[in-house]
Amino acid sequence: xxATQTETFSAADSEYMxxxxxxxxxxxxxxxxNPRVGCVIVRDGKMVGSGWHREAGTxxxxxxxxxxxxxxxxxxxxxxxxxxxxxxxxxxxCCDALIAAGVARVVAAMEDxxxxxxxxxxxxxxxxxxxxxxxxxxxxAAAMNEGFISRVERGRPFVRLKVACxxxxxxxxxxxxxQWITGPQARxxxxxxRAASGAILTGIGTVLADDPSxxxxxxxLVSRQPxxxxxxSRLRMPPSACMLELPGETxxxxxxxxxxxxxxxxxxxxxxxxGAGQLSLAGVLQELGKLDVNDLLVEAGQTLAxxxxxxxxxxxxxxxxxxxxxxxxxxxxxxTPLWEGLEQKMALSISDMRRVGADMxxxxxxxxxx
Numbered sequence: 001x002x003a004t005q006t007e008t009f010s011a012a013d014s015e016y017m018x019x020x021x022x023x024x025x026x027x028x029x030x031x032x033x034n035p036r037v038g039c040v041i042v043r044d045g046k047m048v049g050s051g052w053h054r055e056a057g058t059x060x061x062x063x064x065x066x067x068x069x070x071x072x073x074x075x076x077x078x079x080x081x082x083x084x085x086x087x088x089x090x091x092x093x094c095c096d097a098l099i100a101a102g103v104a105r106v107v108a109a110m111e112d113x114x115x116x117x118x119x120x121x122x123x124x125x126x127x128x129x130x131x132x133x134x135x136x137x138x139x140x141a142a143a144m145n146e147g148f149i150s151r152v153e154r155g156r157p158f159v160r161l162k163v164a165c166x167x168x169x170x171x172x173x174x175x176x177x178x179q180w181i182t183g184p185q186a187r188x189x190x191x192x193x194r195a196a197s198g199a200i201l202t203g204i205g206t207v208l209a210d211d212p213s214x215x216x217x218x219x220x221l222v223s224r225q226p227x228x229x230x231x232x233s234r235l236r237m238p239p240s241a242c243m244l245e246l247p248g249e250t251x252x253x254x255x256x257x258x259x260x261x262x263x264x265x266x267x268x269x270x271x272x273x274x275g276a277g278q279l280s281l282a283g284v285l286q287e288l289g290k291l292d293v294n295d296l297l298v299e300a301g302q303t304l305a306x307x308x309x310x311x312x313x314x315x316x317x318x319x320x321x322x323x324x325x326x327x328x329x330x331x332x333x334x335x336t337p338l339w340e341g342l343e344q345k346m347a348l349s350i351s352d353m354r355r356v357g358a359d360m361x362x363x364x365x366x367x368x369x370x
Contacts, residue, residue: 033292043076109141147294156285170330185357203304306334
């Protein structure tokens, strides 16, 4: 197929791939750091096998679907949301299993951006005489794995900044009190964001003020605790912090490690980075990428949140806005350099607005420069 040609798909193709995408979502909280993948096998107009990738190190979606289909996979069409792997990782190549099963056609939503796989799985299937198509519902498949794609292509996680504020944009009273600005439904929604993230980042100011746990507290969502990440240039992290008593790992980034021994004795990992008085947040993101973090949720005060925005390191904002006014003597959402004119404003593209209990949840992304 040349670069100018496009694939054509039937309504039935779209329906089955849509079902595969629904299956992939079941791995939203468990597949990390692997991509979320779903697979459906169809023969003679009937679905004979289905599966999704549940957890890293376990069988991929295609293998679950093949096991369910058994001998009926021969001559069937396979719909998979990501190109079947062609390399030996913790599991054997899925394309080899599809070839051995004798499937007739494979429809993939998108190529795998991972270099060891990208294009190789589809080529292997074609060489085996299997009809291969790619690109059906590509955007939906990519949106489900933005974190994985970000880590593979940019070397850093997809950064999602969460903010809870009042209608007038306040995040805390002047004395720092902020519990609770939003209602219970919004707070439960944040638990789902945490569960879907590989790591949660906050600043040392939040740790000292609030002593947060940064854990997933909903039992139905807990398959693992996200990595807790603290930006702490001068390493002021107290060894008595409550998060160090909780399940999961805590990673502290600093440029001064004088307090290192005390923290490491409490189970924390300390990463000391070079820097001239200020921690490089871009460097922190690159280090998290090396640790296979796909999605990073930021729950921080106005200083860290503002710095991430100013340095253009935020990919998406999730703002929970409560229907009340907190007044002028309060803390705002972001601390930024002085923006002297409207031309310096940061434009956002809103992708979703919906009620969550009594609050409004706004999902937006920094708009590309015009």
